[in-house]
Amino acid sequence: xxxxxxxxxLSQDGAGAHKFYEVTVEGTVVSVxxxxxxxxxxxxxxxxxxxxKAQAAASKKIGEKIxxxxxxxxxxxxxxxxxxxxxxxxxxxxxRAVAPVLWRFRTGSAAFGIHIxxxxxxxxxxxxxxxxxxxxxxxxxxxxxxxGVKCLVADDFWIYAGCDDGKVYDLSSKxxxxxxxxxxxVDIFWLDIREGVLNVSDRDGGxxxxxxxxxxxxxxxxxxEHGWMxxxxxxxxxxGHGGGVTAYEPGGARELWHTRTDGGVLFGWQEDASxxxxxxxxxxxxxxxxxxxxxSTYRCDTAVYSCATAPGGRFVFAGDSASSVYCxxxxxxxxxxxxxxxxxxxxxxxxxxxxxxxxxxxxxVCVDASTAAVTAxxxxxxxxxxxxxxxxxxxxxxxxxxxxxxxxxxxxPAGGVVVECVQEGGRMRVHVVSxxxxxxxxxxxxRGIREVGTRYVVESLHPTTSGFYRxxxxxxxxx
Numbered sequence: 001x002x003x004x005x006x007x008x009x010l011s012q013d014g015a016g017a018h019k020f021y022e023v024t025v026e027g028t029v030v031s032v033x034x035x036x037x038x039x040x041x042x043x044x045x046x047x048x049x050x051x052x053k054a055q056a057a058a059s060k061k062i063g064e065k066i067x068x069x070x071x072x073x074x075x076x077x078x079x080x081x082x083x084x085x086x087x088x089x090x091x092x093x094x095x096r097a098v099a100p101v102l103w104r105f106r107t108g109s110a111a112f113g114i115h116i117x118x119x120x121x122x123x124x125x126x127x128x129x130x131x132x133x134x135x136x137x138x139x140x141x142x143x144x145x146x147x148g149v150k151c152l153v154a155d156d157f158w159i160y161a162g163c164d165d166g167k168v169y170d171l172s173s174k175x176x177x178x179x180x181x182x183x184x185x186v187d188i189f190w191l192d193i194r195e196g197v198l199n200v201s202d203r204d205g206g207x208x209x210x211x212x213x214x215x216x217x218x219x220x221x222x223x224x225e226h227g228w229m230x231x232x233x234x235x236x237x238x239x240g241h242g243g244g245v246t247a248y249e250p251g252g253a254r255e256l257w258h259t260r261t262d263g264g265v266l267f268g269w270q271e272d273a274s275x276x277x278x279x280x281x282x283x284x285x286x287x288x289x290x291x292x293x294x295x296s297t298y299r300c301d302t303a304v305y306s307c308a309t310a311p312g313g314r315f316v317f318a319g320d321s322a323s324s325v326y327c328x329x330x331x332x333x334x335x336x337x338x339x340x341x342x343x344x345x346x347x348x349x350x351x352x353x354x355x356x357x358x359x360x361x362x363x364x365v366c367v368d369a370s371t372a373a374v375t376a377x378x379x380x381x382x383x384x385x386x387x388x389x390x391x392x393x394x395x396x397x398x399x400x401x402x403x404x405x406x407x408x409x410x411x412x413p414a415g416g417v418v419v420e421c422v423q424e425g426g427r428m429r430v431h432v433v434s435x436x437x438x439x440x441x442x443x444x445x446x447r448g449i450r451e452v453g454t455r456y457v458v459e460s461l462h463p464t465t466s467g468f469y470r471x472x473x474x475x476x477x478x479x
Contacts (some may be wrong), residue, residue, distance in 0.1 A: 002026070002027075002288045003024065003025070003026045004024070004025045004026075004058075004256075005022065005023070005024045005025075006023045006024075006058070006062050007021075007022045007072065007073060007074075007075050007099070007307070007354070008018065008020065008021045008022070008065050008066070008070035008071060008072060008073060009037060009071065009078060010065075010068070010069050010070045010071070010412070011037065011078055011191055012197060014177040017199060018036060018037050018078075019034065019035060019036055019037060019199075020033075020035065020036075020037050020041065020073070021033075021034045021049070021061075021065045021070055022033075022041075022075075023058050023061055023062055025054055025055060027050045027054070028047055028049070028050060028051055028054045029045060029047050029048075029054065029086055030045070030046050030047075030048065030052075030054050030057050030058050030061075031043060031044070031045045032044045032045075032046075032061065035166070035181070036107055036165070036166055037078050037079070037165075038078075038191070038441075039165055039166075039403070040146075040272075040416060041215060043235055043401070044163055044428065044447070044448075044450060044451070045303070045403070045451050046423075046428075046451075046452050047452070047453070058096060061363055062354060065356075073222075075145070076460075088110070088257045088305060088321070088344065088360050088423050089360075090321060090322070090323055090343050090344040090360040090361075091302070091322040091323065091344075092322065092323055093239055093322055093323040093324040093339030094259065094301065094322060094324065094338040094412075095324050095337045095338050095340075095376050096218075096417075097338055097339070097377050097379075097380060098114050098339045098340075098341045098377065099325055099338040099339060099340060099341060099342075099355075099367045099374075099377060100336060100367060100368040100373040100374065100377045100382045101341050101365055101366065101367055101368075101382070101383070101385040101388040102137070102354070102367065102368050102374065102383060102385065102386065103136075103137035103340055103365075103366050103367045103385060103387075104138045104317055104341075104342065104363050104364070104365050104386070104387060104388065105123070105131070105133060105137065105139065105362065105363060105364045105386055105388035105389075106361070106362055106363050106384050106387075107123060107125045107127075107129060107131060107362045107364065107472050108125065108127060108129070108308070108362055109125040109126045109127035109129070109148075109362045110125060110346070110359075110360050110361070110362050110375070111123055111124065111125040111126070111149075111346065111347075111359065111362050111363070111364065112124070112126070112149065112151055112163060112346050112347055112358065113123075113125070113130065113149040113151050113152035113310045113357035113358065114151060114152060114347040114348065114356060114357070114358045114364070115151070115152040115153070115154050115159060115349065116135075116349045116351045116356050117154065117157070117159075119134075120132045120133065120134065120135075120140065121133045121135060121356060121364065121366075122152050122159060122171075123152075123153075123364040124145075124149030124152050124161050125148070125149060125362055126148035126164075126360075126479050127148065127149050127170045128140060128145040128146060128148055128149060128163065129143070129144060129145070129146065129149075130142070130143040130145060130149060130152070130161055130171060131364075133212065133334065133348055133364065133388070136367075137366065137386055137388045138388075138391075139388060139389075139390055139391055139394060141383060141394060141395045141396070141397065142394055142395070142396045142397070143161070143169075143176050143396075143397050143398075144396055144397070144398045145161060145163055145167050145169055145172055145398075145399065146163065146167075146399070147163045147164040147165035148163060148164040149161050149162070149164075150162045150164065150188050150189065150190065150191070151164060151190055151191055151347070152191055153193050154193075155193040155194060155195065155196065157172065157472075158170060158172045158193075158230050158447055158470065159168055159171045159172055160189050160191070160193055160198075160331050160470075161176075162190075162191040162200075162361065163188075164188070166181065166188065167180065167181050167182070167183045168181075168182065168191065168193075168198060169399060169459070170181040170188070170446075170471075171474060172471075172473075173459070173471075173473050173474050173475070174395075174397050175397065175399075175400050175406070175474055176397055176398070176400075176473055177397045177400055177446030177449065177475075178399060178446060178448055179197050179433065179444065179446065180210055181447065182200055182208070182210070183259060186203050186266060187203040187204070187302060188200055188201075188202060189201050189202055189203055189226065189228050190227065190228055190229060190230050190268075191230065192230045192231050192237075193230045194231075194232045194233070194234075194431070195464055195465060195466055196211065196212035196444060196464055196466060196468065196470065197209060197210070197211055197212070197217070197232070197466075198210040198211075198451075199230045199232050199387070200230070201227030201228070201229065201230035201239060201240075201241070202227055202234070203226060203227070204221070204224070204225055204227075205220065205221060205224050205225040205226065205227050205235065205241045205242065206219060206221050206222070206227065206237045207220045207221075207222060207227065207230065207248070207470065208236065209252060209305040210444075212444045212464075212466065212468050213427075213429075213444070213468075217251075217252070218251065218252030219237070219252070220239075220246075220248055220252060220255075222239050222241045222243065223241075223243040223244075223246065223248045223258065224241035224243025224244060224264065224265075225241060225243075225244035226241060226242045226264065227239060227240065227241040228241070228264075228265055228266050228267060228268070228362055229241070229245070229265045229267060229268025230268070230275060231268055231269070231270040233272075233289070234250065234303075235250070235289065236248060236256055236289065237249075237250060237252075237276045237398065237399065238268070238270065238289070240261075240265030240267075240268045240275075240277050240337060240342065241264070241265055242264035242265070243260060243274060244257075244258060244260040244261040244265065244277075245258070245259050245261060245264075245265060245287055246258045246259075246276050247289070247292060248257060254394075256292075257291060257292035258292065259292040259293070259294065260282050261277050261279050261283075261285050261287075261294075261402070262283050262297070263279030263280045263281025263282070263283065264279060264280050264281075264359065265277045265278070265279055266278050266304060266305055266306075267304065267305060267306045267307055267347070268307075269307050269309055270289075271309055271312060272289075272312075273288065273289060273290070274286045274287060274289060274295060275287050275387065276309065276313075276316065277304065278304030278307040278318060279303075280304070281303070282299060282300045282301060282302055282303060282304065282320070283295070283297050283298060283299050283300065283304065283315060284298040284300070284304055284318050284328075285297050285336055286298075286309045286313070286316070288450070290392050291309060294331045296330070296331060297332055298316050298318060298326070298328040298332050299332070300318050300320045300324075300326055301322065301324070301337075301370070302319060302320040302321045302322045303320060303321040304318050304319070304321075305319050305321055305344050305345060305346050305390055306318070306319040306345045306346055306347050306348045307319070307321060307348070307351050308348045308350050308355070308358070309350065310350050312385050313330050314329075314330060315327055315328065315329060315330075315335070315337070315350070315357065315369075316328045316330070316356055317348060317350060317355055317369075318355060319340070319344060319345025319346070319348055319371070320344065321344050322344065323339055323340050323342070323343055323453065324337055324338065324339055324340065324343050324344075325337070325338055325339075325345060325348075325355070325357065325367070327342055327369070327374070334440075335373055336378065338374070338377060338378075339437065340357065340359060340365065341363035341385070341408065342359060342361050342363055342365065343359030343360040343363060344360045344361075345357035345359055345365075346358055346360060347358060350369065353368070353370045354366055354369060355367040355369040355381075356368065356416035356423075360375065365462065381426060394398055398420075399447050400446065400447075400475075401448050401450075402448065402449065403449050403450075403451045403454060403477065405423070405449075406449050406456070406475060406476065406477045407476050407477065408476065408477045408478070408479050409457065409476045409477070409478060409479065410478075410479050411478075412457040412478065413457065415459070415460075416457040416458065416459065417432065417434045417437070417457065417458050417459075417460060417461050418433040418434045418455055418456070418478065419431065419433060419434075419443050419445065419455065419458060419461075420433050420453075420455045420456075421450045421451055421452055421453065421455075421456075421458050422453075423447075423452050428447075428450045428452060429442050430442060430456075431443065431445040431451065432461065432469065433455065435440055437461065437469070438463075441467055441468050441469055442465075442468045443461065443470075443471065443476060444468060444469065444470050444471065445471060446475075447475075449475075452479065454478075455477075455478040456475055456476065456477055456478060457475075457476050457478055458469050458471045458472075458473060458475050458476075459472060459473025459474050460472045460473055
């Protein structure tokens with residue numbers, strides 16, 4: 001059978017687009033592969049009634065890309081652009097005492113991603129490894145992602161990892177998948193997600209908002225570069241960058257306020273009424289979500305790499321570039337400063353009297369932040385930290401990248417929900433087939449494994465207030 005392949009690239013100077021688009025026609029089958037130059041990209045396959053219709057569909061796709069500036073190229077001649085990885089130096093701590101570390105898990109590579117929920121601790125590092133652990137430090141599982149993890153974010157009980165390959169992976173089941181594919185010209189620095197809407201902050205100080213179907217909604221350029229902070233709620237999107245913090249309406253129609261912080265923002269946190277910005281000028285500043293006014297300042301001794309709060313902002317924690325961790329009360333009074341015992345904290349989260357940190361040496365550290373434990377540590381008494389080891393037989397999960405890599409079953413198991421990939425308005429969508437669901441709603445579904453006419457069975461679907469379903473649990477392909 002004759003096979004025809006067309007390979008196109010769009011490469012612009014500076015921080016512009018650097019992506020490819022490949023169309024292959026083999027009989028009645030049209031395969032499309034696209035993504036960042038130098039990466040494997042995503043693939044989609046469509047089958048047509050006749051070879052003539054397949055050729056016509058391929059010609060239409062190629063024509064659309066050429067009109068957008070793509071041109072024929074030779075694959076491999078242009079190299080992948082390097083992505084920006086945070087260069088975080090770490091000096092020894094000047095604190096007189098060391099924090100009461102309960103356990104430490106060394107991931108093997110510098111780690112930025114952390115999320116602590118009711119059941120598990122999540123850590124993601126620059127080698128692309130995401131591990132889950134119990135609160136007691138037992139390693140439960142590993143997710144092997146294709147590239148370095150920039151951050152981990154949660155949206156209800158869905159967990160997402162933003163990676164250096166420009167994709168955002170859903171890790172909520174044993175089959176992780178690329179839920180979002182960020183534009184090739186966007187160098188991801190940080191993410192936040194709320195009800196399926198993804199907010200992406202990038203190297204150039206840009207803010208891009210993408211909906212649950214991985215479709216662009218709006219974008220703004222904030223008055224500063226290096227956007228290391230983005231947080232969102234139902235009132236605004238709060239964007240932290242080299243020029244301070246800027247708040248935008250959720251729909252992007254207008255800027256609500258802009259506050260120049262004391263130094264460029266390196267990390268951000270939020271509570272119901274306030275956002276917290278850690279800066280390179282040694283401070284965390286609490287800003288009013290309503291007005292942007294600086295409500296309190298928490299002073300550290302070196303650049304602030306990370307920050308977090310106890311519920312309601314009762315305590316404010318900060319990690320600096322000199323391997324120290326701080327605790328302040330709400331009004332800015334410093335309560336204590338202790339050494340981390342191993343690297344500077346690049347991200348952190350507080351839960352149930354414990355402070356969890358991921359550090360420049362690649363460790364996930366659990367600190368007893370109770371008053372009694374900290375007081376004992378200041379007097380020189382700390383527990384012997386447990387050094388967590390990997391289990392001999394630990395489950396490892398890798399993303400599904402094509403339809404054929406998804407486990408196939410001949411019939412839907414009891415309780416499973418059947419969905420189908422359909423062509424709708426020139427786009428592939430996924431709708432529910434099983435009874436009891438709204439058939440007009442789309443299903444948020446991995447693009448890499450979509451194929452028109454193919455049915456899948458998922459463990460469960462959850463409705464959202466925005467009028468779409470999210471997948472929970474395993475995905476299997478129906479034969």
